[in-house]
Amino acid sequence: MFLIWNLFLAVIPFLLTTYLKTRNLLENKFKNGLVILIWLLFLPNSFYIITDFVHLSLSNSYTFWYDLLLISSYASLGFLLGIISLKDIEELLSHKLNTSISSFLIFSISILSGFGIYLGRILRYNSWDILKNPIELFTDLWNIFFTTKSLGFSILYGCFIYFIFRISKYFLITINQ
Template sequence: MNNLFSLYVLNKKQNNFLIFSSIIAVALLLIRVKITHSFYLLFLIWNLILAVIPYIISNFIKIDFSLKKYNFKNLFFIVSWLLFLPNTFYLITDFVHLNNTNLIQFCFDFILLLSFTIAGFYFGILSIFSIQQQIQFFYTSKTSYLFTISISYLCAFGIYIGRFLRFNSWDIISYPLFLAESTFNCLFENETWTFTLGLGTLISIANLLYIKSKSNI
């Protein structure tokens, strides 16, 4: 139980950094709007909001699959978390919008996109970490690490669906059959596996390094 309490305290402390990193990212974007008089990249704020959702949801999930505590409400939170979690790491793909020919503007936009990516990644890593710690408490460390790696690759696959197939989390309700068909078909594309394995490995490393750093404290 001490581990779960420590996790609760840790999450409270990390909230300040999450808020700070998000404010920095948004401030840089507003500076860009002020200087360039352009609303280009303003969509990053929406993408960051989507990254916040799974972090919030993860705080309501209780990983205890005993029949007495397993209920529809908890299942709803778990499914919602899985659907929105890829949004946290999705921000890294927004670097495709980095195409300004002006060197100074290019560097500024790079820093801007990097700030949003860091904020999004941190929301995702903390979200996964909170669930991983619960799994480790109720089951085993091996199971929790397997969960972390598996969810990392699932996120990468979800990002592929969002970036290249242009679906979003809401489409599972709006266009479930079309989404299912498109997802199934892309499983036979080499591009799908290359992207998923590459980005999934990056996300896995980021998550495992964070877990390792916290286990040494």
């Protein structure tokens, strides 16, 4: 069931960017800004599913290959939805900003997603804890934000996300030519 729930959470950022692509971002700046903030809070869920491979350690020899295939399927789909959502945001940004600023923002968002994965996998927070347990969440954020472990994890996963994003863009450009 956790895979279904995690995939549902991974769909949310995709749906939000699909919605934003139909809007004029300058029309209702507050509403669109709120949608982007919610998108940013839920985006790490798309990439988080890849960490569900830790559950393979609970598999026995009979179910290992089934579990590997199942988790791989969900992780691939969630990651793909996240990459598509990032691509959509980059397109929206490129209409308003130059390419280097847009690329820097996408890289920063990737690092923030890595930090979101850290919050979920290591500290066991969920996206809705910002509303449900904000004081506990912000206290933990304050205590761990600049630790070597949190920074290393965030940068590693963020760079991985960004690397996959750039590779996928390269293949999409190559295929379209």
